[in-house]
Amino acid sequence: MDIILVPGLWLDASSWDDVVPALEAAGNRPLPMTLPGVGEPAERSAELGMSDWVDAVVDKIDAADGPVVLVGHSGGGNVVWGAADARSDRVARVVFVDTVPPPPDSAISEFDLVDGVVPFPGWDFFPDEDVSDLDGHTRARTLPLTRSVPARVPTEPVKLTGDRRRVPVTMLMGWMDQQQMEAELDQWGAYADEYRAIDDVTVKKIGSGHWPQFSVPDRLAALINESVAHPEPAVDGDDRT
Template sequence: MDILLIPGLWLDASSWNDVLPALQDAGHRPVPLTMPGLGLPAPESADIGITDWVDAVTSEIDRRADPVVLVAHSGGGNVAWGAVDARPDRVARVVLVDTVLPADGGSISEFPLVDGVVPFPDWETFDAPDTADLDTPTRERIVAMTASVPGRVPTDPLPLTDERRHRVPVTILSGALDDAQLRTMLREWPRYAAELDAVVEVDVIPLGSGHWPQYSMPTRLGEAIVTAVDGGA
């Protein structure tokens, strides 16, 4: 099975490096992606928005004869769900890594612009549970691997139009929340809760990690992805 790996904001294909062996050992063909405009200055990336990131994924889907699995971390979940909306009959499953499904018109988040792009923010920007399992060397490694994001991408609304997306199975590999806890949290965002409720098949699996398990527990994350792909849970 071809598994397209979509990074979150500021990260590129290399962020999945430590996860790849578990997928390859299980006989899958992982394809880590880098999104358009990453690391480019504003004059070269100002016109790049969330739909361009979605188009980059759908282009990869269209290159393959068989349906694919989409794995997405954090803000990459918006990209993955946009690609499912565009190609609902070409995606066998979506695996979300510590993120949730966006609603129609939803955006990733808002971060400060610097010279027209969005650089990786300070660690203090993130909640303590998100970073608790990252020691200082790992944080330094992550920062060294980050690059700026085109200014529009985090705040662009994501259009969703094809209700067939709700037939595509979804596995959420949550950092800490189980199914009940996740749905309770989403009560604060009713449109996001409704989007999740509309999906026919959803499995929520707590990893026992922070927000970046591809760095803090890559083998465990890889095994969880394989279980989702092979076992459908």
């Protein structure tokens, strides 16, 4: 199975390097992406927005010989959901990595601009629950992998008008299992409505912070492979199908 790997903000295709070997060993063909404008100065990226990122993934889907699985980490979840919306007939499953399916016209977030782009704010910017499993060595090793993103991308709403909700979904959540997530849904507003409208959802707890591709890449790869090969039914309240 072709697995298109879409990174979140500030990351490129290399962020999946520790995940790729296990996906290949399972017989899949991982296709990690670097999205348009990542690492580029404002003069070359100012016009790029979320729609351009979605279009890049759609182009990758169209180039594949058959159905694909889309994997989106963090803000990449908005990207893959937009692509699934545009090509629901070509997407076998969408896997969200520590993020949730966005409702129509929602954006990722707003961050400070520096020289017309959004630079990585540093590991200390994030709450402890997101980064507590990244030790000093991992932070030092991965910091050079971060890149700026185009200014418009984090705040441009994702346009959703198609049949995305009939595509099967797996949500691989860092510290949250299905029971915890369901308990909080009423606080999610339109995000809860989007989740409840999806025909087929499986929720699994990774047991990690927000960057499992860095902290527990083997565990993340195993869960992706499992989602692609044989999604499991709910067990002990830990998953939802």
